Amino acid sequence: MSDTNDTSTGTTRVKRGLADMLKGGVIMDVIDVEQARIAEQAGAVAVMALERVPADIRKDGGVARMSDPEMIDSIVEACSIPVMAKARIGHFVEAQVLQSLGVDYIDESEVLTPADEANHIDKWGFEVPFVCGATNLGEALRRLSEGAAMIRSKGEAGTGNVVEATRHMRSIAGMIRRLATMDEAELYVAAKELQAPIELVRECAETGRLPTVLFTAGGIATPADAAMMMQLGADGVFVGSGIFKSGDPELRARAIVEATTNFEDPAVIAKVSRGLGEAMVGIEISTLPPGEKYADRGW
């Protein structure tokens, strides 16, 4: 028995490890302490603290930035579950600020207005882990090579329309399945085409999955949406506007948690989907004005 051993913080293992602990769970966007409590009560595994949910960012327009530290502090105080917060793509100082506030995960997010049109944050230098969005495998692996410890599909946030998340999940999973059939020579070409490091491409081919946890985000509005993403191979689900823009957030939050756990059981999904009140009003993707597709942000 001994407690005199060296310890190391901020390792890749503890960064990726926290994401492992979130598997099978739902991470909910919250804008104040009251919503954070509702999320925790409903069984969320973590909350994403932000000033406006994506549906409102879309409506309000303008530049969307990191949230007020005071607001983030109040949610960190109020919650016993992990708290995540968003920094703009490439805005390493927002990330430094979020780390100093003691958030548990930083989302380098396309929902906010990008601060750098070429570079993402160099995430290796941080003790706090990062989650990043991806629309396809190459993008996911580039984010991992920059130090992300968790990947989520981008989907199309704030639309309540799951079609883009479906596209991204199928793209990532389908490409990994194709890699698994390739020989070594073909993997080099795949790495070139994916614009991703060969080591990560090879790891995907060998293990048949991403090296980290893969969640889904962007447009999840119903328990059935969440369960569908899980059946497509997600490890867990982010729900943004879908909960607190619906008629009965408490009931819907709980239902999405239960459907995510029982994603293979249609009887449970049917049961929890009853009488949820109105879902958020969705947006058909093809009606989005040019330049307002968040998934196009990030490189």
Added chain:
Amino acid sequence: MSGSFLPERASGRRSWTPGERLTGRLPDPAPDPSAPTIGVLALQGDVIEHVRALHRCGANVVQVRSAGDIAAVDGLVVPGGESTTIGKLLERFGLLHPLQERIAGGLPVFGTCAGMILLSDELDQDRPQPLLGGLHVRTRRNAFGGQRDSFDTRIEVDGIDGGPIDVAFIRAPRVEAVLADDVEVLAEVRGFPVVVRQGPLLAAAFHPEVTGDDRLHAAFVATVRGAAGFAPSGTAT
């Protein structure tokens, strides 16, 4: 009629754990009638890591999601994850009381991180949350701080041979107070117990399942073998 191809739907419902779907499922080892069956509570958390560790230690493994899954298990692992989420789901899916009864009846249980919290009789917090209980300790959640304070280390555990084990403490809990004499403290970090045993109950504040060091799992499988009347394994270390 050999040679003719009759398309048919595959029989049996496929079942998988989050994260396995991309590859298709890793085949389970064939059931071993000379080994006990251990359930892994599969409501949320790092279930698959425990399933793999238990397979490596020679146990048969089932995933427990409903009260019906409990009857067949000789032992149970409560995984890492978010303890508030797992506790609420235990209640909502009607697993809390049946599991409490099995634990009271002597079911061996191994809890890691969130699992340690859920096995504790008491928590060091005002906010109530559903617990399985049974382990006579008072535990504090997130006792080492938030994610920035999560750490890797190596620790000696009493009764585990072969040198320190390699472990990850991730927003980890620790035991604040031992509430009964039959609780043995097997390891401490910074003066607080992080591995405790009480009869067939074993709890660790960290995650041996994410580091691939299976010695605690092997010790637990040996406990289950003894409790369920299986012969000791010749291969487990």
